[in-house]
Amino acid sequence: MNIQNRIVSVDIFRGITIVLMILVNTPGTWSNVYAPFLHAKWHGYTPTDLVFPFFLFIVGCSIVFAYQNKPIDGNTYKKISVRALKLIGLGLFLGAFTIHFPFFKDFDNIRFPGVLQRIGVVFFFASILFLNFNWKVLVGLCVFLLVGYWLLLGYVPVNGMAPTFERAPNNLANYLDVQVFGSHSYKSDYDPEGLLSTLPSIGTALLGIFTGLILRSKRLKKEFLLLGIGVALLLLGYLWDMVFPINKALWSSSFVLVTAGWANIVLALIYYISDVKGIKFGSIFKYAGSNAIVLYFLSSFTAKIMGMIKLSEGTSLHAWLFKSIYVQDSLPMETSSLLYGLTVVSFYVFLGYLLNRKKIYIKV
Known part of the structure; x- marks a missing residue:
């Protein structure tokens, strides 16, 4: 091909x-x-919990197709920034709109985070990273994000209390969302598209970038490589689940690996059928x-x-x-x-x- x-x-x-x-x-x-x-009530995952990370994974793949060999200049950065702001703006509009005049909710009732907002933020940072670093550096950054997030949530005390991965006041991700967003969150004690959990979601896009680079390469038998990577990510994710539970609301690091593993497996199957055969x-x-x-x-x-x-x-x-x-x-x-x-x-x-x-x- x-x-x-x-x-x-x-x-x-x-x-x-x-x-x-x-x-x-x-x-x-x-x-x-x-x-x-x-969605899973808290820890664990259902097929529905795979959907949003799959989309961010595809965002990563698409970044490779859109920006590989693009000039790194002001015009490229402008296009990336404008697209990210459009996505964020559409998400904020969805959160604020009402059918009653003046067609926007009271400011205190507007939710700031959201699906489109996260897509915009992840697209922006993943694109900038892709333009400026080679794949080896990106692997290091991905590891840094996922391990760093685990250490933050698992070892940093919250308000003098021992940290937890449960839905509780001493969960760092939940705590920061309440402190930063207040009434602008999805729930009074957490947001599934929250502030801190955006960091590992960038890791999801970076894993998509690695897959995109494989698909764009001249390598043969790509479907088997993607399948192998998918299985390896699943195994690593389930091992990590023992100490950092798979959790979509927190976008835990184990969740990133497991969902990217499934994404690679599904994409390998589709690639084999459509592009190879x-x-x-x-x-x-x-x-x-x-x-x-x-x-x-x-x-x-x-x-x-x-x-x-x-x-x-x-x-x-x-x-x-x-x-x-x-x-x-x-x-x-x-x-x-x-x-x-x-x-x-x-x-x-x-x-x-x-x-x-x-x-x-x-x-x-």
């Missing part, structure tokens, strides 16, 4: 990831969701991946509006649609909830298809 050609597997993987992001965020009702489509599949996911951020933003924004629009007796438009169409006596509520989410996903996949057909690619 000519390495200058676009690597199909990355586009498919990005599309699958954005589809899953939309699916797990838009059930018919949060009261009835199948367990695999929910040349089997055409997953085009519909490529369409979604071509405008991934736009589709994610639109799905989040629309879901928010549908939850705010109230019909009779205070029922939201979202709840009315779900109960009127999907809730049936013959179906378990979890199935009805999943069908609603699949309908939402189908709409945005079709929208991605239309945008691709019209050659409309909205770069954020």
Whole structure:
């Protein structure tokens, strides 16, 4: 395969990831969701907990394709900075918007962290690091971030108390989020896209960069190398879990390794099928991946509006649609909830298809 050609597997993987992001965020009702489509309550992980790190991993891969051999100058830094600020701005807008005049929440009720904000911050720092350092230095920086984060959370006392990895006042990540963000956090005692946990999430993107470099190289049998790396990361992650539990809310270092391990394994499989064997599949996911951020933003924004629009007796438009169409006596509520989410996903996949057909690619 000519390495200058676009690597199909990355586009498919990005599309699958954005589809899953939309699916797990838009059930018919949060009261009835199948367990695999929910986040782990604290330690451990579910398939849903893989979705966001997969996207940050793909951000790392994409950085290689976008900036390898790019001139390191003011124009490149400007483009990176503008894109990062756009992502952060869109995330803040989602957190602040309301349908009632003046269309923004009271300042005290606006959540500052968020998914798009984290993507923006991670993209910015991972891109800058990639432009300025070779892969060996990046490996060292990744190790430094992950080990340093473990030492901070595991050994630095908090307010005179012994540190903990549990959801408690003496968890350093939780403590800093409360001190810095206050009422602007997701919860009163922590934020899953918090300040300190952003550091290891940069490590997730760096691991994606290493995979991107492998995919862009002239190396043969890349799929086996990715598979081997994936298995090795899984083993290391599970070993680290013994002393630093796998935890999505904290974005623990073991969580980084395990999720990057799965990402490499899944990508190796897709790469083997699409790029090595040349089997055409997953085009519909490529369409979604071509405008991934736009589709994610639109799905989040629309879901928010549908939850705010109230019909009779205070029922939201979202709840009315779900109960009127999907809730049936013959179906378990979890199935009805999943069908609603699949309908939402189908709409945005079709929208991605239309945008691709019209050659409309909205770069954020």
